Amino acid sequence: MPFEFLSQALLEREQQGLLRREHVVQAYQQQYVTIAGRRYINFSSNDYLGLAQTPFNTSTQVGGSGGSPVVTGYSKQHQELCEYLAAQLNREAVLLMNSGFAANATLCQSLFSQSGSQSPVKGNLVVDKLAHASIIDGALASHANFSRFRHNDMDHLHSLLAKNNNEGDTLIMSEGVFSMDGDQAPISELVRISQQHSAWLSLDDAHGFGVLGQNGMGTVEANALSQSELPVLMATFGKAIGTGGAFIAGSQTLIDYLRNFARHYVYSTAFSPMQAAHTLANIKLCQQEHWRREKLQNNIRLFKRLMQDAQLEVLSSDTAIQPVLIGCPKLALKVADELRQSGFWVTAIRTPTVPKKTDRIRITLTTLHEEQDIQHLVFAFAEVMERNKEERSQL
Known part of the structure; x- marks a missing residue:
């Protein structure tokens, strides 16, 4: 059988x-x-701020987006959400994703799978030992040299980066708030080490976004992180914001690249315009209340x-x-x-x-x-x- x-x-x-x-x-x-x-x-519950139960009235009655974002699935509601997030986070651009899992996986696979010439991209993914399963799965599915440093151990991270000998680009991945232990990454040290080794730093802020920072904009706001200090930011809407989906924020070049080469984005139906409008309303509530x-x-x-x-x-x-x-x-x-x-x-x-x-x-x-x-x-x-x-x- x-x-x-x-x-x-x-x-x-x-x-x-x-x-x-x-x-x-x-x-x-x-x-x-x-x-x-x-x-x-x-x-x-991960509904940390109770926003999942707030009433929402909208004139947007479209039940679904009807297509991939690169076909007809990207509405003015999606655009308004992207533009608002980019402005609040001081990032050049934002890409919306259906889930945090898809966002993390597509980051790893897109940055270390193929370039515009369709050839494999060589490089290094160095990931915190307790990083989310989506990061691990994405790393394993990529063409990167994949290694993991002991949880929040900056000495171990430094030693792994030193062994790379600048062979290709390097992406360091960690979390703002770790989902199972609840502790936080040593952000200033991660920034220092990533810049010392000419690496990009990517942060999964699923459990920090909405909760940390004076206005709830997460680890970026709490630590005043510029785009150059944190080139890649991922966070979700399904926890403190109380809706669903996720986003990736960074440079215009990064977002344009993902828009063209991130298979999870290109070949998935976008979440609904109603959800985008609800998410934006809840983000504003999060900031105001x-x-x-x-x-x-x-x-x-x-x-x-x-x-x-x-x-x-x-x-x-x-x-x-x-x-x-x-x-x-x-x-x-x-x-x-x-x-x-x-x-x-x-x-x-x-x-x-x-x-x-x-x-x-x-x-x-x-x-x-x-x-x-x-x-x-x-x-x-x-x-x-x-x-x-x-x-x-x-x-």
């Missing part, structure tokens, strides 16, 4: 406690989520303080992503299930999403959470961890 390995692979994952399943969300209401008829306080970021920061500080008071260890993070290390996939699932029984929707993040023996409960905080929500979560967490103390000690 063809493809018999499919069932076996699924069985093995289930036995290892690694099988993934979807849960149908029946309703979102502020900080609550309803699943299988029960309402939970949602601590697994500073209270959203202020409340989020207060919630982060409260959670960290209460966890410390309860003697519960959280990985070092000052962002909305607060991981609690468990170290075993099956135990992580058990802890998540017990927290759900207490009314909190949390997610167990397991290998291969994270390295082996770093399975965790990934708490994400949002503007929508109230102080009592966080207090009750920490209290329940302490009870669950105490009940599972013996099993944890055996890891």
Whole structure:
């Protein structure tokens, strides 16, 4: 029978406690989520500012774009979004993508696959060890010499770059806020090292855009990064902005090149004009309503303080992503299930999403959470961890 390995692979994952399943969300209401008829306080959402639930009225009634952006799929709503983003980020141009995964993958493949002469482009991709899977997949599918430096280890990055001996162009890729650990990249050091080695720096700011910076423009704004310091910026709209899709920002030459050679862009139907208009409206709300970021920061500080008071260890993070290390996939699932029984929707993040023996409960905080929500979560967490103390000690 063809493809018999499919069932076996699924069985093995289930036995290892690694099988993934979807849960149908029946309703979102502020900080609550309803699943299988029960309402939970949602601590697994990337809707950091609560913008996904803001009402949106538009005269744009087109349900879909109807084509690739380079055919008839690029509307005035897409253009307005691109121009606004470029101005706010002090970049020459912006390219819209259907997802952050597609954006990262197309960057790697387009810059290191073929040039205008259709010949393979030689070069080097040097990537943080904890970079998103989309970057890894894109790098593996490119023609670049691909290497990974230890997470946020600038000495290791420097040593890898020194070995390249200027053989072709080099792109360093990292993240503004790392999606699983919640920590941030050492931006000033990355800029210094990239310039020292005449390399380009590319940053995935999916979890920083909307949250960081005085006006929510992410790592670029928080660190006042010029286009020359950060030649390539990628961020998504599906997290803090609350819609969907992603963008790449940089020089006009970079964006024009991608418009011609990025297969994910050329051969995909553009997201709808309505989504583009909604995204632009939410970006403006994000900039105007500073209270959203202020409340989020207060919630982060409260959670960290209460966890410390309860003697519960959280990985070092000052962002909305607060991981609690468990170290075993099956135990992580058990802890998540017990927290759900207490009314909190949390997610167990397991290998291969994270390295082996770093399975965790990934708490994400949002503007929508109230102080009592966080207090009750920490209290329940302490009870669950105490009940599972013996099993944890055996890891």
